[in-house]
Amino acid sequence: MDLDAYVAEHSAEWRRLDQLARRRRVTAAEADELVALYQRAATHLSVVRSRSPDPALVARLSGLVLAARNAITGAPAFSWSTVGRFFTATFPLAVYRAWPWWSAVATSFSILTFAIMAYVVAHPEVANLFMDDAAITRMVQSDFVGYYSEFQSQNSTLRVWTNNAVLTAECLAGGVLLMPVLVVLFYNAFNVGLSGGVMIAYGRGDVFFGMIIPHGLLELTAVFVGAGVGLRIGWAWIAPGPLRTRGRALVEAAREGMLVALGLVVVLLVSGLLEGYLTPSSLPMLLKDLIGVVVWAAFLAYVVVLGRAAELAGVSTDLPEELTEASVPVA
Known part of the structure; x- marks a missing residue:
């Protein structure tokens, strides 16, 4: 033609x-x-x-x-029922379906991070390869704790929300190539492991975990979900299954990935609020940690309970039929 x-x-x-x-x-x-x-x-x-x-x-x-x-x-007119359905069925279902991927990411990340921590604790001199003695002293004595109160709470929340959203987006978008996600995860696991190892080696492990737990459990889980879903998208075109083409498998996985991305915006906002307001607050450390654990457990329960219920009810995460390509009329 x-x-x-x-x-x-x-x-x-x-x-x-x-x-x-x-x-x-x-x-x-x-x-x-x-x-x-x-x-x-x-x-x-x-x-x-x-x-x-x-x-x-x-x-x-x-x-x-x-x-x-x-x-x-x-x-289509805006409908609060559509928003409600997204948060009570569609989003938790998309996350629930991808749980083998993000739970594997979480497990691997945790093992690597704690292994790096243990190595740095056993060999404190390793830290000098990445920072000098003055930087280590500042981090242990003031910088680690001071980081969370460096900015006003609302500014800190916005900064953290933006940074974590970018990190999660990198994991989601880079998933189609697989390797970029692994590089991003390794870089962050190394940083957390190195910082934790230094704090523990200098007797400040309680401060490290006490300041990380209130916001970090939810924050890292959101990143793990983004990375897991991203890797799932990448794997869809490598192993689409016997009944789907590579293109169809990639499109279906990417659609669910976009749903997860929208929902994680809210999850990361909550973790940003925790980091901006709860972590630097004057509340007792144990109370702050308890609140962080409760919020994190609530998110996991939300995903498992509502996601499983949506799956049993046969809820679909696909686009409505009227928005799909197949519905375009041909005269």
Whole structure:
């Protein structure tokens, strides 16, 4: 198919469809014209996809068809019930289904981190390869604790929320290539293990764990979930299974990954609030740790209980049928 000739032949129709789709009000005749042009554009999109799948043209026609469909049927209205369903069924289900992946990430990360801690405690001189004596002294005496009260609570919350969101996004997005996720996890495990090993070696282990637990359990779990789901996305195109193509398996896993990403925004906000307000507070250390453990356990219970219930109820994490590619009409 001569793509340039095809575009030249139908571009006038597409421009007219775009004009009609942008109007807030149309006459009865224009409405009939809009429907007819929409059906023709959907056919054109199907033809281009099957015969000459130019990415730029496919994207242009896809956007045009979606805009026209919204103009005809009306854009979906915001509904609190949809938000409620997301947080009570869809999100916990997506996380629950990926639990073998993120629990394996959590286990591997913990083993590696504690192994590094133990090695640094047994060989304190190793820390000098990465920081000088003055830096070690500052960290043990003041910097580690002072880090959590360096900024005002609201500023600290926003900074931590942003940083952790970026880290989790890197794990999710890099999952399709597998290796980037492993590199990010190793880097963070090494930093936590080195810092913990130094604090323990200098008799400040209680301070280290006391300051980490209030926010760190939930924060790290969110990162583990993001990394696990990211690796699951990557594995989908390596081993799609006997009944799915690689492309379909990747798309389905990526869709669930996007759901998890949306939900983790809220989870990371909660961990940011804990780090910004609870960790540097004047509450007794044991009380702060207890609150952190309770919040973390509540999140795990939320995922397991609601996620399992949603799975038993047959809830789907896929897009609604009217939003999928297969539902585009062909005239």
